[in-house]
Amino acid sequence: MKETNIYLIRHAHSTYTPDEYGRELSQKGREDQERLTNVMKNVKIDAVLSSPYMRAIQTVEGIAKDNRLEIQLIEEFKERILAQEPVENFDEAIEAVWRDEAFHLPGGESNERARLRGVQAFKEVLHTHRGKSVAIGTHGNLMVLTMSYFNNQYDVSFWRELDMPDVYRLTFEGEELKAVNRIWE
Structure with a gap:
């Protein structure tokens, strides 16, 4: 069976605004996006998919361009909704949802x-x-x-260590995860 490689790419840095769909990359994010495009230059990509949020789209634009591909927007890849209204203490809110898989804040999504x-x-x-x-x-x-669905070692501690951007290649045979390799340094 031929392997499938999925490059999960966390978006580059963006300046916070409450407009999730329209929030763009910051200057640092644009610089990192160029570095990311360079890192991925020698990787043959067959499809580029993205969350519909602008910061995610902008992060993968260079990869799509280098591979002469259109970016397909997938609504389900947007960020989890933490709460309907901005939370007072982000760290506490994150701890609460990761501590109890079924817990959700008002208007938010549980893990x-x-x-x-x-x-x-x-x-x-x-x-x-x-x-x-x-x-x-x-x-x-x-x-x-x-x-974490494929391997429960990926948890809130792992999330805290992610960079913006960050890239992990997940290698699958069918639906079985065979390997995870960090691509971003």
Whole structure:
């Protein structure tokens, strides 16, 4: 069986605004996006998918351009909704949702719900692009929640160590995770 390689790409740095769909990369994020494009230059990518959030799209634009591909937007790869309203203490809110998989803040998604959303879309990618190499522009929490479905070593501690951007290549045979390699240094 031919391996499928999924490059999960956490978006580069963006300047916070409450507009999740429109928030763009910061100057540092744009510089890191150029470095990321360079790092991925010698990797043959068959498809580029992204969260519909601008910061994720902008992060993978160079990869799409280098491979002469259109970016396909996948709503399910958007970041987990932590709460309907901005939270007072982000760190406490993150601790609460990671401590109890079913817990969610008002208007937010639990780890269970966000993981289910991400994994369903991820499995669709594995089936649609079997044996191919796919880059997915996404977000830290959703990325780690999806990875944790395949291996529970990926948790909130792992999430805290992620860079912006960050890239992990997940190698699959069918739906079985065979290897995880960090690409970003």
